[in-house]
Amino acid sequence: MSSVVLRPNESQEQLLRRFRKQVAKSGILSTVRRKRWHVSKSELRRIAKKKAIRRARRKQQRTYG
Numbered sequence: 001m002s003s004v005v006l007r008p009n010e011s012q013e014q015l016l017r018r019f020r021k022q023v024a025k026s027g028i029l030s031t032v033r034r035k036r037w038h039v040s041k042s043e044l045r046r047i048a049k050k051k052a053i054r055r056a057r058r059k060q061q062r063t064y065g
Contacts, residue, residue: 002026 004019023029039047 002028 002019002022004015004022006015
């Protein structure tokens with residue numbers, strides 16, 4: 001759980017900016033988005049395989065392109 005405390009002479013905008021940065025750094029939003037819907041293990045494996053193929057293609061293009 002992320003929390004921030006208002007510092008002396010700090011505006012609400014600065015506090016909110018610091019909170020957003022902390023939430024992004026902790027990875028809470030990505031976890032929430034990932035767990036929004038149930039995805040079966042086979043589907044996760046298929047997605048991971050697809051990502052690995054894309055990564056390999058990009059890496060190959062960088063070395064030769």
